[in-house]
Each structure stands twice: as structure tokens, then as C-alpha cells.
Amino acid sequence: MEIRRIVAAIIGIAQSAVGVLSAVLAFLLLCNILEVQTVFTVPPELLPLYLLVLVLFSIFSVLSGLFLIREWRGTD
Amino acid sequence: MANEKKYGLLSAIVMGLSGAIGFEIFALLNYAYFDLAGPSMISALAFCGIINLITMLSYSELSAAIPEVGGEYTYTKVAFGGFISFMAGCLRWLASVFGGALAAVVFVDQLGVLFSVFAPSIQDLILANVAVLIVGLVVVLIILAIRGVEEASTLIVGAFLAIFIIFLATSVGYTLTPQNIVPEASPSSVMHFFATAAYLFPMFVGMRALVAGAPQIKNPGKNVPRALMISTVVLTVVYFAVAFVAVGAVPLGGEIVGDEIPLLNLAAKTIMGPVGAILFALAGIIASISSVGTAMSVQSSLLGGMSRDGYLPAAIQRVHKRFGTRYIAIIASSLFVVFFGISGAVAFLGYAASFGSLLVFALVNLSLIQLRRKMPRLDRPFKAPFYPLTPLAGIIMSVLLLVFPVILRDVNAEGALLSSFGMMAVVLVTYYLRMVKREIDFNRLRVAVGGICFGVGVTLIVLAPAVVPSSLFLLIIIVGLVSILAGILNILASARKID
Numbered sequence: 355m356e357i358r359r360i361v362a363a364i365i366g367i368a369q370s371a372v373g374v375l376s377a378v379l380a381f382l383l384l385c386n387i388l389e390v391q392t393v394f395t396v397p398p399e400l401l402p403l404y405l406l407v408l409v410l411f412s413i414f415s416v417l418s419g420l421f422l423i424r425e426w427r428g429t430d
Numbered sequence: 431m432a433n434e435k436k437y438g439l440l441s442a443i444v445m446g447l448s449g450a451i452g453f454e455i456f457a458l459l460n461y462a463y464f465d466l467a468g469p470s471m472i473s474a475l476a477f478c479g480i481i482n483l484i485t486m487l488s489y490s491e492l493s494a495a496i497p498e499v500g501g502e503y504t505y506t507k508v509a510f511g512g513f514i515s516f517m518a519g520c521l522r523w524l525a526s527v528f529g530g531a532l533a534a535v536v537f538v539d540q541l542g543v544l545f546s547v548f549a550p551s552i553q554d555l556i557l558a559n560v561a562v563l564i565v566g567l568v569v570v571l572i573i574l575a576i577r578g579v580e581e582a583s584t585l586i587v588g589a590f591l592a593i594f595i596i597f598l599a600t601s602v603g604y605t606l607t608p609q610n611i612v613p614e615a616s617p618s619s620v621m622h623f624f625a626t627a628a629y630l631f632p633m634f635v636g637m638r639a640l641v642a643g644a645p646q647i648k649n650p651g652k653n654v655p656r657a658l659m660i661s662t663v664v665l666t667v668v669y670f671a672v673a674f675v676a677v678g679a680v681p682l683g684g685e686i687v688g689d690e691i692p693l694l695n696l697a698a699k700t701i702m703g704p705v706g707a708i709l710f711a712l713a714g715i716i717a718s719i720s721s722v723g724t725a726m727s728v729q730s731s732l733l734g735g736m737s738r739d740g741y742l743p744a745a746i747q748r749v750h751k752r753f754g755t756r757y758i759a760i761i762a763s764s765l766f767v768v769f770f771g772i773s774g775a776v777a778f779l780g781y782a783a784s785f786g787s788l789l790v791f792a793l794v795n796l797s798l799i800q801l802r803r804k805m806p807r808l809d810r811p812f813k814a815p816f817y818p819l820t821p822l823a824g825i826i827m828s829v830l831l832l833v834f835p836v837i838l839r840d841v842n843a844e845g846a847l848l849s850s851f852g853m854m855a856v857v858l859v860t861y862y863l864r865m866v867k868r869e870i871d872f873n874r875l876r877v878a879v880g881g882i883c884f885g886v887g888v889t890l891i892v893l894a895p896a897v898v899p900s901s902l903f904l905l906i907i908i909v910g911l912v913s914i915l916a917g918i919l920n921i922l923a924s925a926r927k928i929d
Contacts, residue, residue: 362919369883369916372909385772402845409849411886418883418916421876425923 359426366422373415380408437646439653446661448587449639449728453536453718454529454632454780455669456710459676459693461777461842467626468682470619472673474626475633479666481831482634485791485824486662487814488798490655493641494812495801497650501641501728502790502797503735509797509804513861516741518793520857522638523732524850525786527763529632530725531770532779533718539776540714543695547707586720593713594672601675601701624834625843628784629777631831633669635787637661639724651811675701722767729763730756741861781846785832792828795821873924880924884917886910 382390384405390396396404437445462471492505503519640657644650647657676697691699695714698706734756737746750757770779798814798821814820835843890910898906 358919361915362923365912365916365919368912372912381769384775398841402841402848405845406848406851414879414882414886415913415916418879418913418920421879421920421923422916425919 362422363426366419366426368419369415370419370423373412373417373419376408376412376415380405380412383408436648438648439657442640442647442653442657443660443664444587445647446637446640446657447591447664448720449724450634450636450661450665451587451590451668451717453533453714453721454630454636455672456540456692456694456714456717457532457536457776458630458633458780459673461780462626462630463677463693464682466629467619467622469677470614470623471626471630472670472677474623475630475669475673476666477623477627478631478634479662479669481627481631481791481824481827482637483659483662483666484820484827485795486637486658487820488795488824489638489641490658490812491810491814492794492798492801493644493654493658494651495808495810497644497654501638501644501732501735502794503732505797505801506793507739509800512739514793516736516861517854517857518790519732519736519741520854521786521793522790523729523763524854524857525632525635525783525790526725526729526732527766528770528779528783528786529636530722530729530763530767532632532776532783533721533725534767534771535776535779537715537718537722539692540695540711540718543691544708544711544715546691547704547711586716590713590717590720591668593709594668596709597698597702597706598671598675600706601679604679604701621834621838624831625838625840628788628831628835628843629780631787632780632783634662634665635783635791636721636724637665638787639728655812725767726760726763729766730759733759733763775842777842778845778849781835781840781843782850785846785850788828788832792825795824795828876920876924880917880920882917883913884921887913887915887917 379390382388383394383396383401391398391401459471462474463469467474493501496504496508498504502522503515506518507515637658640647640654640661644654647653672694676694679697679700680693692714695707695710698710700706702709733742733746736742737744737759746759746762747756748758799818801808802817836847887910890906890913894903894906894910
């Protein structure tokens, strides 16, 4: 069970980080900071779709990661 | 909350006007005039005024019958109960966030216009530091809001109305005859007309600040309906007159174009010269500051209502000991205003604010119908006339305005709609998490989230070779594997507990 908890912690933290980074990327795309829209060649008409996908992916990743971290911390 | 101040009819009207009047006219007229409807934008404005007036009748009845904190959120709660009211509160909050962000963008734009008159180098500096200026503005307003500075609203609305009156009076000397202010009888013109009305709608909705602030008003049963009606009529007349003069002064296809300077500023410059340009830039700055402040106040009221009912943490209701304001709610709301404000996307924010408001309007009208049936003996100091025609008309027109810009495939409207859906997904997850009491429901949620992550992970790995550039291939595969593993762990951990 100890190994399972360690795996849950590692995966949980990794997935939460992925979720947060997705949210940051969505924000960079929205504001076009560092010209990311050009870097990723995002067509303007598809920008809202990219944002939606990133935001939803971010939410579910953070949620899933937090569930695993909760399990690791023993509150589950 | 016992130490909150109480205001009379005049203050109530000022509260409504200070929420609604102003900054949107500087930002939204441009896109509506140059890109959507041309001169028929003027009649779209009048149409917005009529829709607003109809729904304000419903607001008046509900606010007089239920003079409690929370506005729309409270009405839908009494009418339909928990989930719908939570949705209404969140939509209203979202609309207020997008509106506040738009006001912050207008503040920076107008500051740029002001300096363009006599110091173009400072204008460049302003346009290069939009984010810093927006953060600075919001921080100052947070301090003022927490300290409970209300007296400024009267001065701001008074100054703004005075500037518009000077503008209209000066224009009398000119021969202004805008052509085609009524849309042509073709399907395309009619569609553009409705899309314009949807886009311009945020110019009117801000007066709901008055409803959210109803508990702060003396004798709300009488004063709130009166103030709502007076504010709506004053606002519609002022906007119509100003837009008429602006369109007359800056004809489409004329020498002047509105690529960089907003329509209203151009019109003021044409009619009144440099003095007009400065005066209107100042008006835009004043109006946007007023509206960001009002948006923050409305948001704190709504968050306070939802916190009171257990949807949000209790800390949000905490009132400042010295100033009697909900300081945590004010600060929390401001963060969202800053986040969207620094995007600077005016057309997108305009539609986003409009969509949230239109859905709330539809829900408020539905609540009126539901309450008339569910609680016929409720004490109603004010009754909406021509029931049920008025709430039904309000619902139909709100839905029509929502649909037309999307049918027209307006990119900004589609983006606003998708972003609003995304935000609502966050809201629904929050609601579910907050209201889940039983362990078995929590585990079901965990299995569902695990399943979604597993599916996303598999999709990423399957699609990666075909659609992802080679430089990102490894990264996407790792993200996909993490998602799959997290999904499996969540499903295995929770499925046993459900069994």
C-alpha cells in the first residue's frame, strides 16, 4: 500500500502541474503574451476552441491530481 | 451587516445610473457601427432600451417583493430553489466580471486618447503598459471600495451627464442627418440589427447594480421600482441622442475612420475640436472608473449572497470592522477583473458580458412567472403591468439576442459563447463539489473525473503521431501517460468504495 501511495503522490503532483501549466498556456494564448498565437500557429477563428479545450483539460487535470494528492495525504 | 448605510430615491437613481451609464458607449459603438450595422446601430440602441425596460418591470416587482441581498440570485432561489439560483448568481457574476474587465480596458484606451491630443509620446507609453495600468486602477478601487467611498458616485454621474449635455448642445449648430438608421427589410440587415442589439446590450444592464443594492435603500418597495424606471428612461434617451449625433458627425465612408480612436471621441473632436476630444476622453476615464468600482461592489454583493447559502466559503461574507464592507469578496472579485482586463479584447468582452446578462434576464423573467403561480399571495408593493406578456416578451427577446450573433458566425460572439461555456463548466464542478455531502457521491465524482482523464490520455497518445509536431511529440506522450495513470488510480481507488 505504501508503494501505491507514493505512486499516487507522484502522479497527482505531476498531473496537477500539467493542469496548472495548461491554464497558464490558455492565459498566454488569450493575451497573446510572447506571441504564442504565432508560435503555435493558432488561427484567430479557432482561438476560442483552443482556449475551451485547454481550460477544460486544465480543470479536470487539477481535480484528478488533487484527488490523488488527497489520497496520499491520508484524508481519503 | 447591521452597520451598512441606507440611501434614498435620488441615491438609488444615481446607483442605477452609475452602474449603467458610460464606459460601454466609448468601447462598443465602434464595432457596432463600423463592423456590424452601420447607422442602424442607433435603432438597435433604442431596441435594447425597450428590452431593458420590459425586464426592469420584472426586476421592479421582484425587488419590491423580495428586498434582500443577492438580487437575481435571491429571486431565482425563491422561485426555483438551489441549482437554478446558483446558476443565475454565477451568470450574473460572470457578466459583471466581463463588464468590469471591459471597463478597465476602456480606462486605458481613453487615457491613451487623452494624451494623444497633447502628448503622443505619453500615449505610446500608456499603450505599452496596459496591464500595469489596469492592475493599478483596480488596486486603487479596491482600497476605495473597502473604505466604503460612495459619495464619488454622485459626482461621477453628474459630471458625465453634464459632458453629454454640452456635446448635444454644441451639436445643435451642425446639420446632422444620419441616413438609414432603420435597418433595411432584408434577412441580412435584420440579422445584423439583432446581432448589434446583442452586442450593445451591456450598455444598459449595469443598472441592475441598483437591484443588487436594494437592501441598502430606504423603503425599497417604493424607491427601487421608481429608480429603475427613471434610470432606464434617462439612459435610453441619453444614449439614443448621443449615438444619433455621433453617427451624424462621423458618416460611414467619410474622410474620418475609427480604426484607432473610438467613434464617440472622433465625433467629439469633429464637433467640439480639441476641447471635445479632451472632455470626452475625461468622460470615458471617469465612466470606466465608476463602472469598475460598481462591478466590484455588485460582485461582492453576489458572492456574499452565495456564501451566506453555503455555496462558497464563509470567509467571503466577512465584513471589515472599521468600514463595514465585504473586503474579502471585493479583493476576490478584483482578481478576475484584472485577469480578463489585460486581454484587451473589446469585442470579445462585450459579447461575453452581454451573453451572461441576457441569460440572467431570461431567468429573472421566468422567476416572475414562477412566483406569480407558486406564491400568489406574496406581498407585492409593485406589480409588472400586462402580465404575462411582459415577462414572456423579455424571455423571447433575450433568447433571440443570444442566438443571432452566433448564427451570423461572428468570431467574437462564438469565442465569448465558448468561453462562457467553459467558465460555466468550472462553476458546475464547483457546485457539485461544494454540495456533495455523502462519501458515495464523492467517490462517484472521482470515478467520473478519473474516466475523463483516462479517455483524454488515450486520445492524446493515439492522436499525437498524426497531429502533433515532432518537437512536442515526447511532451504530449508524457502528458498522455500521466493522464492515463491518474485516471486508473482514481478509478481503482473509488470503484471499491462504491461497491
